[in-house]
Amino acid sequence: MADKPERWRRAWVIGASSGIGRETALKLAPLCGEVIVSARSAGKLQELESLADNITSIPLDVTDAASVKTAAKKIGVGSNCPDLVLISSGLWKQVRIPGLDPADFKASMDVNFNGVIEVLSAVLPPMADRQSGHVAIFASVAGYRGLPNSAAYSPTKAALINLAESIKPQLDAMGVTISVVNPGFVDTPMTSVNKFPMPFLMEPEEAAEIIVDGLHKRKYEIAFPRRLAWPLKFTRAMPNAVYFWLVRKLVLRK
Template structure:
């Protein structure tokens, strides 16, 4: 069997920047065959030139009509997937003074329904692997409420529940399911934030933590732990959390 056939195969969505790009690098450096998806190749271009084991598969995960074609494309490169890391997402904030309620649809379309579409793409290929692993990226934002994060937080909470339930259904097929809950990571999305982001980490640091944690296939992995502890306090002392974070009365 050739060296290429020996490689484990991972599919990563949202791979053209931020955490997805850093995860792509991490898997390549560990010797995996990486199928990377995003709407455009973006910052993947340099990696595509440097690694024969990297393939770009365009995918707009909000477009249901692409599901079958993307599945077929992935199948043409590999008969199975050992792992799928569904990472793609976006963020917008609600301005309660001038609310754009349609923004809720946009965020859910990408973060939640886009992930569901991605599961539809990859699940048949995961089932063909000997020890498959399905990974979805939620957020520490689900641990306690944040102002203006109604859409983002709700979409990430939906991902968390969806994966928890899916884990039960997929046990019969030997598919392990992990939900990742990262804290604040320095990406093009978070660089637009105008508020303080405690324990901000680089994409490479986040990817290293994720990659190492996924080796043991936990049900959930939330990091960094200092932020987890802070949000635990916010969740269990909601009145104090509200007084700290809510905009002051005019």
């Protein structure tokens, strides 16, 4: 862990009403002047607000452009932009082929990808003007390659990983830092519905600690746990025939 915690002036955590976002907001509270927490569930955000003096809740829906703009205005993004913005909002829907429902795919893309774009469109211009700031977008190790039953989710996370790669060089030139957070399995409301084995399942507190440490170090990619993230990352370089053979053997076996 970093010896001397850097203090952020204002952090904005979106997707903070549960899971990894909530734990990360709590870890950030002692390290920041102010932590603004957002998601749709106003009641859960208020409960979070009651846990530290410097947490303020501002509900929003990332799939609603007007809602994001209103929240950004309340926060004063234009004149007093948070120096750290975490976009942890996400939706996981397991899909089985062949009965694909387009609504599952649209909902996943709306929250996981387009929702991130809505927030970036609000915070990047003021960060670029000030030539400082740090945004972290939450993708997943599921974005490294397509995974069975994850056809609505994995592509949204692959898109985020690609998005971060696409914009990083220009953000660097503007003095703005971008991180992409790629967790493995973390025990949260999102994964509590899963019936399949989740190797190396972590507690959200541990995930939050790794994330905050990575943010301190201004890491571009914060991927964990290593024993899951690295092998999955390695599959990106694997010939397709080998990858599909492995999926059949390890994931689709009955």
